[in-house]
Amino acid sequence: MESRRRVALITGANRGVGKGIALAFAEKGYDLFLAHYGEPEKAQEVIEEIQKRFGREVHTYDCNLAVAAEVEDLFRAAVDAYGEIDVLMSNAGVGLEKYLTYTTIREMDNIYQTNYRAGIYLATMVANHMKEKKIRGSILFTASTRGSFEVHPDDALYGGMKAALHRSAQSLAREFAPYGIRVNTISPGCIDVNPQGHKDGSYDQQMQEIPLGRIGRGEDIGYAAVFLSSEEASFITGINLYVDGGINCGRNIGLDNPYNPAGNKGSGVGVLD
Secondary structure: OOOOOEEEEEEOOOOHHHHHHHHHHHHOOEEEEEEEOOOHHHHHHHHHHHHHHHOOOEEEEEOOOOOHHHHHHHHHHHHHHHOOOOEEEEOOOOOOOOOHHHOOHHHHHHHHHHHHHHHHHHHHHHHHHHHHHOOOOEEEEEOOHHHOOOOOOOOHHHHHHHHHHHHHHHHHHHHHHHHOOEEEEEEEOOEOOOOOOOOOOOOHHHHHHOOOOOOEOHHHHHHHHHHHOOHHHOOOOOOEEEEOOOHHHOOOOOOOOOOOOOOOOOOOOOOOO
């Protein structure tokens, strides 16, 4: 008997980490509903790549997640397209590196609405859908190492919202556990979202600091998301999974670094607290 197809709804899926997530789910046999904002050409490129490589059904939807009504429309469009949603991967977000004293209220609202409220609101609708359909599904949020141990002075809002996602996910994991719905966050480290990154040397410093010695790829996050949505992870909920090449354990530093313990002539690697 043919098994029911699996469907993943992924936001921010037209580039970078989101594209890598979409490719990973397609590789593992999922049909996809992909949200993007104002980049139809890039969305079409993702569709064509997925169909060529994996032969999966793909729908895309253009929406501004900072607008609550458009989040509602996105959810309805995904349900209309497939009938059931097995996985929500809330990945979309906007960046901001700016001291809080120079940040406008409009920028504050945009970060909150796009990076936090949209994902939580979408998760609410998807969870109610899963409960109604009796789907033991998976809800995932893309957080960040900047939401935990990577603390920068110009990162109060972006990092703060990423931290809030994980804390909320923990409560959602408790709330939805009786229905078999699991909720987790994934925290990427340095991920290659710039095709020219290795050519122009812009990643050289980061590569030296990462214990595993390379920059992450979008697919690294995607495979983590696929695992957390699989039956093999059916006893995992409420966690924040670091996918960062080991940065969460401490950065590599050289012998000439002032934080290197005096007299350390071994591997040339120390740990910066």
